[in-house]
Amino acid sequence: MDARTSILPLELSGVSFTAGGQRLIKDISATFEAGPRTIIVGPNGAGKSLFLRLCHGLIKPDAGQVLWNGGGDATPHQAMVFQRPVMLRRSAAANVDYALHLKGLPRNERRELVAEALARTGLSRFARSPARVLSFGEQQRLALARTWALNPQVLFLDEPTASLDPAATHSVEEIISAFHDAGTKIVMTTHDLGQARRLGDEVLFIYRGRILERAPVDRFFTAPENDLAQAFIKGELLWWRRGEGAEENEDREEGE
C-alpha cells in the first residue's frame, strides 16, 4: 500500500496462550504475507477470536512471539473489526473522527477523511445520527468506516457478518473486498463457509487451539488433507471424535 514501509509479513512463532489454567492456543507458528485474503474457520471455542486478538496485540502470548516485519511497532497500521461493534455515545461521524484523533491527525485533515469513509460505506446520511441508535448492520458498517478512515495495512475481522441479514452481509462483504482492492491484507474469521469461498484466497482451519490445516481456498473445500477439516466442511460435529487418534496428543497436553 502506497509508499509506506510494510509492516508485513506477520510472523508467529511457537505462540501459546493460557487462561484459567487451560492452554487455549497451543504452539502456533504461522506467517502472513501481504496480498492473499486469509479466512479462519473452525468450530465454536476453537480459539479463532483469541488467535486474532493475539495477532492484533490485544492479548500477549505467554510463550512464543508475534513479530511484525521482524520487529517494530505495527499498532498504528493494523486495525480490527469486532463481532459486536462498539460505538461511543456520539454521532456516527464523531466516532470515525475520534479514531483519527487517537491516531494523531489534526482536525482539518480529519474532516475530509471522515466524510470519505462514511461515503464509502454508504453511511453519509447517518453522519449526524447518534451511532448507538443505528441498526446492528449499520453499526457494523460504521465500524468498517472507522477502519477505512484509518487506512490500515492489515485488517482483522472477527465474524463481521454474524447476525446480519443477507443484504447487510452483502454490503459488508463488498466493503471488505474494497479494502482488499485498496491493498489491505485481510485476516478474517467466519462460520459462513460460503462467505469463506467468496472472500477467501486461503483458508486456515483452527481446532482446539491449533492450526490443523492451511490451504488455498479451492483445495481446502475440495480436498482438505486433515480429517477433522474434512468433517468440519461436511458439517459433521467434531466432538464425537473425542478420545480417538487425532485427540490423543491433545488430551495428554491438557493434562499437563
Added chain:
Amino acid sequence: MTDIGNAFIQAFELVVGLDPDLAEIVLLSLKVSLLAVFLATAIGLPLGAAVALFRFPGRGGVIVLLNALMGLPPVVVGLVVYLTLSRAGPLGVFGLLFTPTAMIIAQVLLVTPIIAALTRQVIEDLWSEYEEQLRSLGAGPARAVPALLWDGRYTLLTTVLAGFGRASAEVGAVMMVGGNIDHVTRVMTTAIALEVSKGDLALALGLGVILIVLSGTVNAAAFMLKEAAIRKHG
C-alpha cells in the same frame, strides 16, 4: 389549626415578598453547597476515574473505603471537622470554626465519596465495554479518560446532582461546624431546625418550601437528563 394556617400565609408572603432575611439564608445555603459540590466534583471525578482505570496496590481497599464513606453519618463528619478546626485542633490556627468555610469543608467531605464512588462505577462499566475497541484504536486507559468522561456525561451529571442534594439537605454537620450564627453561618436546614424549636413556623415553612422546590427541581433535572440520554444514545 389557624396557627398553622396563618404560618402558611406568612410563609407565602415571605417567599413571594423576597424577605431579605430569608433571601440571605437561601443565598448562603446555595453558595456553600454549590461551592462544596464544585470542589467535591473536582476531587471526586478524577479520583473515581483513576480508581476505575488503574491497577495499584490497595485499590480494593480504596473501593471499599469509598463505598463505606458514602454512607458516612453527617454528625460524624461534623465531629471530625469540628475537632480538626477547633482552637486546640491541628488546623485550629486558621480560625475557621463557625465560618462558612468550615461548612464547605464538612460538605466536601460528605459529598466527595458519593461522587468518587459513583464515578468509579460509571467509568469502570464504560471501560469494560470499550476497552478492546479503544485499545485497538491505540488508546490505553489514560488516553481514554476524556472520552469515558464524555460518554458518561449524563450519568456523571446525575451523580453531581445527587451530591448537591445531599449537601443542601444536610443539617447535622453544618450545625456543628457552622454554629448556625445569624447572618454568618445560618443556612436553610439549620434555620428550619432553629425556627421550629423557637416556634416561628412561618420562616421555617417558607424555607422548607424553598428547600423542597430546590430538591424537587434537582431531582427532576436528573431524571430528565437520564431520559434524554437514553432517548438519544440508547
